[in-house]
Structures are given as structure tokens and as C-alpha cells.
Amino acid sequence: MRRGVHAEAAALTLLGVAPRLAVVVATADEGAGWYVRSLSGAARRVGVECEVVDLGPDAAPELIGATLARLSSDDTVHGIILQTPLPDGARVEELAASIVPEKDVDGANPLSAGRLAAGLAAYPPATAAAVLELLDHHGVELAGRSAVVVGRSLVVGKPTAQLLLQRDATVGICHRHTKDLAEHTRTADVLVVAVGRIGLIRAEHVADGAVVVDVGTNTAPDGSLVGDVDAVDVARRPGALTPVPGGVGPVTTALLLAHTVRSARAHV
Amino acid sequence: MRRGVHAEAAALTLLGVAPRLAVVVATADEGAGWYVRSLSGAARRVGVECEVVDLGPDAAPELIGATLARLSSDDTVHGIILQTPLPDGARVEELAASIVPEKDVDGANPLSAGRLAAGLAAYPPATAAAVLELLDHHGVELAGRSAVVVGRSLVVGKPTAQLLLQRDATVGICHRHTKDLAEHTRTADVLVVAVGRIGLIRAEHVADGAVVVDVGTNTAPDGSLVGDVDAVDVARRPGALTPVPGGVGPVTTALLLAHTVRSARAHV
Numbered sequence: 001m002r003r004g005v006h007a008e009a010a011a012l013t014l015l016g017v018a019p020r021l022a023v024v025v026a027t028a029d030e031g032a033g034w035y036v037r038s039l040s041g042a043a044r045r046v047g048v049e050c051e052v053v054d055l056g057p058d059a060a061p062e063l064i065g066a067t068l069a070r071l072s073s074d075d076t077v078h079g080i081i082l083q084t085p086l087p088d089g090a091r092v093e094e095l096a097a098s099i100v101p102e103k104d105v106d107g108a109n110p111l112s113a114g115r116l117a118a119g120l121a122a123y124p125p126a127t128a129a130a131v132l133e134l135l136d137h138h139g140v141e142l143a144g145r146s147a148v149v150v151g152r153s154l155v156v157g158k159p160t161a162q163l164l165l166q167r168d169a170t171v172g173i174c175h176r177h178t179k180d181l182a183e184h185t186r187t188a189d190v191l192v193v194a195v196g197r198i199g200l201i202r203a204e205h206v207a208d209g210a211v212v213v214d215v216g217t218n219t220a221p222d223g224s225l226v227g228d229v230d231a232v233d234v235a236r237r238p239g240a241l242t243p244v245p246g247g248v249g250p251v252t253t254a255l256l257l258a259h260t261v262r263s264a265r266a267h268v
Numbered sequence: 269m270r271r272g273v274h275a276e277a278a279a280l281t282l283l284g285v286a287p288r289l290a291v292v293v294a295t296a297d298e299g300a301g302w303y304v305r306s307l308s309g310a311a312r313r314v315g316v317e318c319e320v321v322d323l324g325p326d327a328a329p330e331l332i333g334a335t336l337a338r339l340s341s342d343d344t345v346h347g348i349i350l351q352t353p354l355p356d357g358a359r360v361e362e363l364a365a366s367i368v369p370e371k372d373v374d375g376a377n378p379l380s381a382g383r384l385a386a387g388l389a390a391y392p393p394a395t396a397a398a399v400l401e402l403l404d405h406h407g408v409e410l411a412g413r414s415a416v417v418v419g420r421s422l423v424v425g426k427p428t429a430q431l432l433l434q435r436d437a438t439v440g441i442c443h444r445h446t447k448d449l450a451e452h453t454r455t456a457d458v459l460v461v462a463v464g465r466i467g468l469i470r471a472e473h474v475a476d477g478a479v480v481v482d483v484g485t486n487t488a489p490d491g492s493l494v495g496d497v498d499a500v501d502v503a504r505r506p507g508a509l510t511p512v513p514g515g516v517g518p519v520t521t522a523l524l525l526a527h528t529v530r531s532a533r534a535h536v
Contacts, residue, residue: 093386093387093388094388109382110379110382110383110385110386110388111378111379111382112382113381113382113385113386114377114378114379114380114381114382114383114385115378115382117378117381117382117385117422117426118361118378118381118422119361119422120361120362120378143445144445144446144447145447146452152433154385154386154387158385158433161441165420165426165441165443168443168445169445170440170441170442170443170445170446170447170452171440171441172438172439172440172441173429173433173438173439173440174438175433175436175438177411177412177436177437177438178412178438179412179413179438184414184438
């Protein structure tokens, strides 16, 4: 996919519409900083301009909203991301309403979520889209199969469930209140885990032959990046598991850039 | 609930803000006609004015959208419903975007759905809200329990799943592509059925002690109104089943009126 995005970005640039992504940051969080640098690097490599608008960790919600509104009406910007975490008192789901849906490449505006549920054109959150992209890439059939999503966050769990439902899977959604998690997850042909807890999913949670997509990104005590799935334990089961790091993360980045380029096409 | 709405509507009327619901109709469908008359009657009984704006079965989508926009900016209107079915070429999820969220008492605007998913203030579709109202009225516990919704429509299945998830139920969503429906539905402590198929759910689909909410409204060969659940067969199981007619239908109507009155309060 990335090669296609690179070629398309180059062609658009030749036509005078250089694809441009704006990332609004209002945090000193280290993980967020690492992620934004990684995204900027990936953007540069495929020929997408990436503008980081750093408002500082004490930015008022009003300033963040006004910045998103300004970027929304800036014709040279084609994609807008509001990086989390945000300062106290700022809520991403409220502020993201200031991102026009055409530039909402990470599907953060509630209107994008609603349009997605209604089957209308909208960008889904890139992480959720990445889960589907991975499943499609590996030819995993979804229609009529049982898919279970563990986690119900606005950015991953809920939209992933929505996308799986659109693809005719029978969908279950589990979370911290679920009693006997393993009983539910063991019914899954496709298991998507997006909670943020190391070792949450072990062999006993997984059916033989199930495909497991690990969306978790946790920092292990030794500083390494690990998912929610105990990969060593789950490897005892015949089936497939996406790795962390790798897996969903890089595909998410690629999709954010692909969405930005798609949005830029509308300006040719 | 209805008595409270009646008293509140009377008080608002005394204050010069007579609660008013506008129903936009563009169909000659008999069922729709029956429903709108029933809604008008219920509105009159609780002191809510109900204005039916009949655009005729050949109304152009542009006219429907313009009418919704006009009613949205009319200060004397507090609730707006777009009745289905619509003429060919008109899509409710596109047109409903012209209903401002504050008056979107049946949660038809995709923005309302997105705000609901994001946990922001919004009216859910009244039928979905009615399912929860019924469960609450009967003291059915939801947190940590297994709830299965059969049907994934935009007006009932999807928003009901959303509301059950908000209430910390573990939620499953089944539909026509689900293989072995009974295997899924038998895991449910709470089973909500909203498909529109007579006799879809029988005793074999229901666990002992499960609560079954039947949202189906079908016309039987003898002309009577029946749900999706074979009530006689399911009665062999110990548990509870909401009746059709009765059950969800009247509660839905009551909630539409309650939403309209709540919206009118903002104008005092």
C-alpha cells in the first residue's frame, strides 16, 4: 500500500497539491512525542508534508478548538490529527467536532463515527481501519464468522466492532465488566484485543485456529513495547497472531497517510 | 412517565413555550399513516402539539431537506421526526443531517449517533431508548451480563447495542449472516430482537431465565400485529417476554414526546 501512496503523493505534488497533514499536539507526554516523530518520519518517506502544531501542555481547550477550526479552513491542509493525551479539561471527542469530516483522517469527529455507522462516507479511526486492513491482507474471511472485540474505546474497540459488523461478521464486544472473559473470547474465529493490559489474553482465551489481532501497545518493565496478548502462551494454539511491535501500528500510520492523500485528491 | 410529561407540557405551555413536535411525511404507506395518527393522538393526550407536514409521496429529496432545515430554525418547534419510508432516491440518514441535534428527538441525524457513541449529550433513537426504559422499569440488571441483539438496523439494532454497552453489558450483535443463531442467542441473559420476521425466535433460541424484548412489528396473515418472537413457544421457558402489541411500541411513543418536552425546556 505504501508504494501506491508514495506515487500518488508525488503525482499530486506535481499537480500543485502537495498532500499535507497537520498534527495538533498539546502534551509533553513522551509516548505521544515518540509517536508524532515516528509519524512525521513516515510521512516524509512517502512524500506527505507533516506540520506539527505544538500548542504546549497548558493549552486551553478554546485554543485547541480554534486551531483545529483554522486548519479545517486552510486549503493547503488535507488531513488533521488531534494527538492525545490532552490537557486537563480538554476532551478529544468534543474538540474533534472542529475538524471538518473531509480532513478528519483519524475519524475523531463524532460526526465521522455517526456517518460510519450510517454507512455514509467517512474516515474510520485509522487503528480500527488498520485491523481490517490486516485481516484483508491475510485473506481472513469475515462474513458470517464470529468476531469478538475486547475493549470498547472510542478510537479502537467501538469502531472496529462497527467495521466488522459492516463486513457481516457476528460481533461480540467484551470489556472490564465482562464475566468469564475466556468463555466469550473462545467463541471467536477472529479475536481483536485492544485494552492496554499486558498478558490479558492467554492460550485459554483463544480457540484453535482463531486469528488474533493484538492492538495493545504497552511498555513492559524492561522498557520494551508489548501487546495485550501473551504471545508465547498463545503460540501453543494453532492459529495466527499479529506481532507487537509491528502488526497494527505501522499499518495505522500508513492508513493515516493514505487518508491524507485521498483527501488531497479532492483539491486537484 | 407519561403523567410527568403531561404535567411538564402543561407547565411549559403556561410559560408560553407550548411543546411542539413536527412530523415530516413523504409517503402514502398505510403503516406510516397509522403510526403518525397514533403519535398525533398520543401527543394531544399529553398536551404536546403535533404538526404533520405532509409533502406527498413524490416529494424531492431537496424539498424534504429544506423542510427539515426550516423546522430546525423555527423557534416554535422543539422536536422533529422524519417519517419513513421515503420516496425513491431519498435516504433518511442523509436527509436527517438537516435536523439540528437539539431537536433530533428520534436520534436520526448521524451526528446524534456519533455523539451517543462518544458519550456526549444526544437523543438516542426512541425505539432503542424504549428497550432500555423497559429493562430499567422491570429492574433488569445489565452490568456484566450478556446481552444479545438480533438485528443491526440503524434505528434499533445498532443504537440498542450501543446503549447496552454504555450500561456495561457484554454485547453481541447477530444478523442474517449469523451462523447458528440459537448458539449465540442462548448465551444471552437479555435478548433483544429487532428483525421484522414472524416466528424468528423460538424456545430453542432462549436460555432459561432470560429476559426477551421483542421489538418486531409484523402484520400476521390474519391482519393482527405480531412480533419476531413466537410467544407461545417461548412461554415454555421460565423467563420474561415483552408483548407485541404493547411492550416497546407505546414506550417509544412516550419517549418521543418526553424528548420533545425536554427540548422545549431549553426555550423557557
